[in-house]
Amino acid sequence: MHSIESPLPPFQNVTERDYSKPELVELMEKALVKVKAEFNTFYPLFIDGKDVITAKEITSTNPARPTEVVGRVGCAGKAEAEMAIIAANKALPGWRATAPEKRAEYLMKAADLAEQDRDELSALMVYEVGKNWREADIDVCEGIDFLRFYAQEMIRLGTPTRLGHAAGETNYHFYESKGVAVIISPWNFPWAITLGMAVGAIVTGNTVLLKPATQSPIIAAKFVEIMQRAGLPAGVLNFIPGPGSEIGDYIVEHPNIHMIGFTGSKEIGCRIYRLAANVNPGQAHLKKVISEMGGKNGMIVDKEADIDLAAQSATISAFGFQGQKCSAGSRVIVLEDVYDEFVEKMVACAEKLTIGFTEDLNIYNGPVIDKNAYKSIKNYIEIGKKEGRCVFERDVTHLGDGFFISPTIIADIKPDAVIANEEIFGPVVAIIKVKDIDEAIEVANGTDYALTGGIISNNKETVERVIREFRVGNLYVNRKITGAVVSRQPFGGFKLSGVGSKAGGYDYLNQFMDPRSVCVNENA
Numbered sequence: 001m002h003s004i005e006s007p008l009p010p011f012q013n014v015t016e017r018d019y020s021k022p023e024l025v026e027l028m029e030k031a032l033v034k035v036k037a038e039f040n041t042f043y044p045l046f047i048d049g050k051d052v053i054t055a056k057e058i059t060s061t062n063p064a065r066p067t068e069v070v071g072r073v074g075c076a077g078k079a080e081a082e083m084a085i086i087a088a089n090k091a092l093p094g095w096r097a098t099a100p101e102k103r104a105e106y107l108m109k110a111a112d113l114a115e116q117d118r119d120e121l122s123a124l125m126v127y128e129v130g131k132n133w134r135e136a137d138i139d140v141c142e143g144i145d146f147l148r149f150y151a152q153e154m155i156r157l158g159t160p161t162r163l164g165h166a167a168g169e170t171n172y173h174f175y176e177s178k179g180v181a182v183i184i185s186p187w188n189f190p191w192a193i194t195l196g197m198a199v200g201a202i203v204t205g206n207t208v209l210l211k212p213a214t215q216s217p218i219i220a221a222k223f224v225e226i227m228q229r230a231g232l233p234a235g236v237l238n239f240i241p242g243p244g245s246e247i248g249d250y251i252v253e254h255p256n257i258h259m260i261g262f263t264g265s266k267e268i269g270c271r272i273y274r275l276a277a278n279v280n281p282g283q284a285h286l287k288k289v290i291s292e293m294g295g296k297n298g299m300i301v302d303k304e305a306d307i308d309l310a311a312q313s314a315t316i317s318a319f320g321f322q323g324q325k326c327s328a329g330s331r332v333i334v335l336e337d338v339y340d341e342f343v344e345k346m347v348a349c350a351e352k353l354t355i356g357f358t359e360d361l362n363i364y365n366g367p368v369i370d371k372n373a374y375k376s377i378k379n380y381i382e383i384g385k386k387e388g389r390c391v392f393e394r395d396v397t398h399l400g401d402g403f404f405i406s407p408t409i410i411a412d413i414k415p416d417a418v419i420a421n422e423e424i425f426g427p428v429v430a431i432i433k434v435k436d437i438d439e440a441i442e443v444a445n446g447t448d449y450a451l452t453g454g455i456i457s458n459n460k461e462t463v464e465r466v467i468r469e470f471r472v473g474n475l476y477v478n479r480k481i482t483g484a485v486v487s488r489q490p491f492g493g494f495k496l497s498g499v500g501s502k503a504g505g506y507d508y509l510n511q512f513m514d515p516r517s518v519c520v521n522e523n524a
Contacts, residue, residue, distance in 0.1 A: 011149055011487040014115065014141040017122075019133060019361055028133060031119035032359055035127060038071075043221035045074040045241070048087035049234025052080060058241055060218050063130045063367040064357050064402040070128045071218035076242035078250050081209070084238035085256050088180040088207035091235025096177045096205040100158025103203050104151035110199075110230040111147035114140070117226070121191060124219050129187055130366035130403075132358045135321045138483070142192035143223075145486035146504065147199055153509050154203045163517065170520040175513035177205030178288060179258030182251045184244075184272070186263045187369055188324045190216035195223050196503055197261040197290070198237065202227075204512040206259070208237050209251060213264075215369050217241040244268070252276055255283035259512065261290045263326075266423065266448075266496050269293035273499070290500035290511055292492055294326040294423050295451030298444045299481055300466060302437065302457035303337035309478060310456040311345035316480045317454070318429035319353060319407040322368050327452040327474070327482045327491070331413075331420055332431045333440045339433045343411050346431070347392045350407050355396055367403040368426055374403040377426030384410040384419040384428060391431075415443045423449070437462055441469050451493035454481040473497065 017024050045052040056075035062068040076084070095103075114121065122136035131139065163171040181201035185194035194212055201208050212220035224239045240247070248268075252260055252275045262272050269291040276287040299317060301310045317329030334342045358366035368374050384390070387410070394406035405427055413420050413430040420430045434440045444453060453472040457463050463477055473493030474484055484491040490505025492498055501507045 011152065013485060013487070014144045016134070016141055017137045025361060027119045028123065028361075031123040032126065035120055035123040039127075040069045041071050043071060043073045043218065045076055045080055046224050046228070046237075046239035047080065047084045048090070048238065052083070054080060058214050058217055060128055060216065062127050063369055064404075066371070066401060066403070068127075070124075071221070073217040073221055073241045076211075076240035077246055081240055081242070081247045081251050084209045084240050085180065085251070085254055087235040087238055088209060089256055091233065092177075092179060092207045095207055095233065095236050098205070100154045100203075100205075103205065104154045106227070106230050106232050107147045107151035107199055107203050110226050111144050111151070113226050113229055114144050114147065117222075118144070121219065121222060124222065125190060126358050128218055129190055129216050129369060130358055131321055132363055132366060133361050139189055139192045142189070142486060143195040146192065146196040149486050149504065150196075150200055150203050150509060153506065157509055157513075168521065168523045170522055171517065173515060173517050175204070175510070176516055177513055179206060179285070180209070180256060181206045181259045181261060181512070182209045182211065182257050184248070184260065184262045184264065185210070185212045185220065187213035187216035188321070188326070190219040191223065193263050193503075194220050197263065198223070200509055201259070201261060201512050202232070202236060204509050206512055207235060209257075210237060210239050211244075211247070211251065212241055214241065214243065249275060253278065253280055255280045257287065258285055259288035259290070263292040266293040269498070270496075288511065292326065292498040292500070292503070293496060294425070295449040295493060295497045296331065296421060296423050296447040297327060297329050297449070297452045297472070297481055298331040298333050298447075299329050299454040299456065300437075300440045300444055300470070301332060301334040301338060301342055302440075302455065302459060302462050303335040304459040304462065305338065305456040306458065306478070307338055307341050307345055310342055311349045313454065313456060313478075313480045314346055314429070315349040315353070317482050319350070319365060319427050320480075320482055322365055322405070323407075323427040323429075324368065324425055325482050326497075327484065328425075329452075329454070329481050330424060330429055332429060333434055333443050334431060335437070335440060336433050336435055343391060343409075343431060347409060350392045350409060353407055355394065355404060355406065356399060357402075365407060365427065368405055370403060373426065374405065377405055377424060377428065380419055380422070380424045380426070381405075381408050381410075381428055384408070384413070384417075384430065387417040387419060388413040388430065415446055421447055437465070441466065444470050448496040449493065450495040451497035452476070452481045454479070473502065
C-alpha cells in the first residue's frame with residue numbers, strides 16, 4: 001500500500017458525541033425539549049444587516065409528522081433577491097479589502113458559538129430533516145470543522161507568495177475574491193454543506209446570497225444567526241429563502257452575480273451550469289460554477305473479501321440517513337464466488353436496523369424528507385422488484401402518516417437496470433452479480449456519475465488495481481463509503497457528479513478567488 005505523508009500542518013477535527021455517556025445523552029434530551037418548545041418560530045429574511053418581512057412564508061415541517069410545524073421563514077421573491085444583490089455588491093469593496101486574518105477571525109468566532117450550541121443544532125436536524133442523533137451530530141461537527149479549517153486555510157492563502165529571484169525585480173502572487181456569490185444549499189446536510197459553501201465564499205472575500213432548500217430553512221436561519229452573533233458586517237451574508245421556480249433562474253442569470261455554489265440534483269445542477277455560461281447585458285465577467293450533483297455509488301465485494309465486513313459496510317453505506325446522502329452506496333457489485341453468502345449476510349445486517357421516530361436515541365432510520373421523495377422512492381422500489389428479487393423489505397405502516405420507507409435490498413439486478421443507473425436518493429440498494437474483478441470494475445465505472453466508491457478485499461494486488469481503475473472522487477478500501485471527514489477525506493467527484501475542487505480540501509478555497517501576479521521593477 002502507498003505511504004503518503006502530508007507536508008501541511010495538522011488540523012484538529014471536532015470530536016463526535018459519544019452517546020454511551022449518560023451526561024451527553026442528557027444534554028441531547030434537554031436540547032430536543034428546548035427545540036420543540038420553539039416550534040413555529042418565524043425567521044425573517046436577512047438583507048444588508050436587517051430583517052426583512054415578506055407577505056409570503058415558507059413552512060418547514062417534520063417529515064416524521066408532516067402536520068407538525070418546525071418553523072417558518074420569510075419567502076423571497078424577485079424584489080427581495082434584487083435587494084440582496086444590491087446589498088452584496090455594496091458590501092463587496094469593504095469586505096474584499098478586509099485582511100484575510102480578520103475574515104478568518106469571524107469564522108473562528110462562529111465555530112466557537114456553534115460548538116456551544118451543538119446539541120440544539122443537532123436536535124433541530126432530528127426534527128427538521130429526520131436525522132438520527134449520531135447523523136445530526138456528525139453534520140454539526142462537519143460544519144464546525146469547515147469553519148475552522150477554512151479560516152486556517154485563508155490565513156495560509158492570504159500571504160502573498162514570492163516568485164523567483166530575478167535581479168532588479170520583485171515578483172509575487174496573491175489571491176483576490178471574485179465578487180458576489182449565490183449559494184444554493186441542500187436539505188440533506190442542511191448545516192454542514194450550507195455552512196461550508198457559504199463560509200468558503202465569505203472567508204475568501206466574497207459577499208453572499210444564501211438560498212437554502214425549502215425543506216430545511218430553519219437550520220439555515222440558525223447558521224445566519226450565528227454569523228450575525230459573530231459580528232459579520234452588514235451585506236456580507238444575505239439570507240433569501242425562496243422557491244427556485246421564482247428566484248432560482250433570476251439570481252443565477254443576474255449580471256451582478258459572479259459565482260454560484262450549488263449542491264443538489266443533477267437536473268438542477270446542469271441547468272445552473274448552462275444558464276451561468278451566458279454573458280448577459282451589463283455583465284463583464286464569466287461566472288464560476290461550483291456544483292456537486294450526487295452519485296450512483298458502487299461498492300465492489302471481491303471473492304477474497306471479509307464478507308462480514310462487506311455486509312456491514314454495505315448496509316451502513318446504503319441506509320445511513322435513509323440513503324439520502326450523495327455518497328450513499330446504492331449498488332453493491334459482488335463476485336459470483338461469494339454472492340449468495342454476501343446477500344444472506346447483508347439481509348441479516350439490515351434486519352438489525354431500527355426504524356421510527358429519531359427523537360429516540362435507539363432509532364437508526366427515520367423518514368425520508370418529504371412527500372415527493374416518498375412517492376419517487378416507492379416508484380423506484382416497484383421498478384426494482386420487476387427488475388430483480390427483493391430480498392429485504394419491512395412493513396412500516398404502523399409508524400403513521402410520516403414519510404417512512406423501509407430499507408430495501410433488491411438482488412439479481414443487471415448492470416443496465418433502471419435502479420442500477422438512476423439516482424434514487426433513498427434507502428434502496430441494488431446487488432449486482434459479476435464473474436470476476438474485470439467485470440466488477442467495468443460495472444463500477446459504468447454510470448454517469450463518479451462520486452464515491454469502495455472495494456472490500458484482502459488481496460493487495462486487487463485493491464491496488466481498483467484504486468487505479470475505479471475512477472471516482474472518493475474511494476474507500478475495506479470500510480463504508482460514506483462519512484468523509486474535513487481535511488482527512490476532501491469530498492467531491494467528477495463526470496456528472498459535479499465540477500469544482502473538493503470540499504474540506506486544501507485547494508477548495510482557491511476556486512472562490514482570482515489569482516493575481518505583480519512584477520515590480522526595483523531599478524525604476
